[in-house]
Amino acid sequence: MQRSNNDVWVGLFVLIGALAILFLALQSANLLSLNFEKTYAVTAKFDNIGGLKPKAAVKSAGVVVGRVDNIVFDDKSYQAKVTLALETRYVFPKDSSLKILTSGLLGDQYLGIEAGADDKNLAAGDVIGSTQSAVVLENLISQFLYSKAAEPASTSIEKAKP
Numbered sequence: 001m002q003r004s005n006n007d008v009w010v011g012l013f014v015l016i017g018a019l020a021i022l023f024l025a026l027q028s029a030n031l032l033s034l035n036f037e038k039t040y041a042v043t044a045k046f047d048n049i050g051g052l053k054p055k056a057a058v059k060s061a062g063v064v065v066g067r068v069d070n071i072v073f074d075d076k077s078y079q080a081k082v083t084l085a086l087e088t089r090y091v092f093p094k095d096s097s098l099k100i101l102t103s104g105l106l107g108d109q110y111l112g113i114e115a116g117a118d119d120k121n122l123a124a125g126d127v128i129g130s131t132q133s134a135v136v137l138e139n140l141i142s143q144f145l146y147s148k149a150a151e152p153a154s155t156s157i158e159k160a161k162p
Contacts, residue, residue: 051109052111
């Protein structure tokens with residue numbers, strides 16, 4: 001009888017531990033967000049979203065003010081249409097702008113929102129018009145290489161002369 005009782009307790013602790021590890025794994029991968037704040041939806045269009053994913057943070061001044069709700073391709077404008085779920089306690093002017101930023105050198109991407117100066121605030125269903133797409137490292141490298149290749153060889157030799 002004693003052995004059976006101990007087995008139940010050990011099994012219970014193992015189950016609680018497994019649930020805790022599952023919770024931490026989902027939380028760290030941004031697949032689980034326990035936020036019970038009311039939100040309002042706004043949309044924005046980007047030429048290139050890079051590695052932005054649904055559930056990515058929307059930050060203003062480093063504070064998470066919402067999450068990316070949905071990302072779809074608009075086949076009429078050939079842009080990515082991003083739907084944001086902003087918390088209702090945070091209000092932003094209608095002329096606010098969005099940037100796709102990266103946390104760290106090779107970290108996750110998130111949206112940064114910069115407040116504008118308009119008197120009217122964003123409401124549910126509004127579209128943010130001022131957006132800046134993600135910086136793609138390959139494009140930067142290719143622009144640098146093409147600019148160096150287009151530079152005449154004589155100018156680099158003249159710069160090297162004392």
